[in-house]
């Protein structure tokens with residue numbers, strides 16, 4: 001087993017270690033709407049729940065290589081709203097595709113042939129057919145890191161879900177290192 005001190009290691013290795021040790025990560029497949037009305041869709045795996053009352057989630061949105069904001073980051077800052085779509089097996093490939101760098105005026109939803117449904121309380125729609133979707137309003141944005149990244153704290157204000165998701169999460173997709181994913185299959189229930 002190797003041991004390193006982060007302060008002495010190359011950044012490339014440090015990033016690789018985070019991507020490959022903090023696993024599996026849940027995936028927030030986020031829909032936002034630009035000020036001009038374009039529906040944007042992109043996946044984010046630096047994502048998790050942080051509190052339940054109120055229900056707060058956190059997602060970490062980096063910048064592009066040229067330092068500009070990603071469309072999701074820009075839309076979230078401009079509109080204060082987003083929807084987290086939960087990814088199931090049938091959406092794995094298209095979710096991965098939606099992580100490519102599409103121009104801001106191109107809607108990934110349209111380009112990838114996805115259908116959407118209106119949200120209850122926010123403008124961004126949810127993706128039709130996903131097992132759950134969380135409508136969120138931005139509570140706070142923290143700029144962390146030397147790049148820096150936008151760490152967005154969102155309050156979940158409405159939830160759409162399939163009843164069966166409360167019994168089993170089979171088929172839900174998570175992120176591993178590299179371009180690898182995991183699909184929940186082998187659940188272990190330790191209930192008495």
Ligand SMILES: Cc1cc2nc3c(=O)[nH]c(=O)nc-3n(C[C@H](O)[C@H](O)[C@H](O)COP(=O)(O)O)c2cc1C
Pocket residue numbers: 027040041042043044045046047060061062063069070071072073095096098099100101102175
């Ligand atoms: C599964 C997956 C997870 C990702 N997680 C993140 C993440 O947590 N933070 C981030 O900044 N980018 C992440 N990305 C990259 C963004 O999805 C990518 O930069 C995308 O082009 C951003 O799109 P946008 O400009 O439409 O917001 C991820 C990509 C994939 C495929």
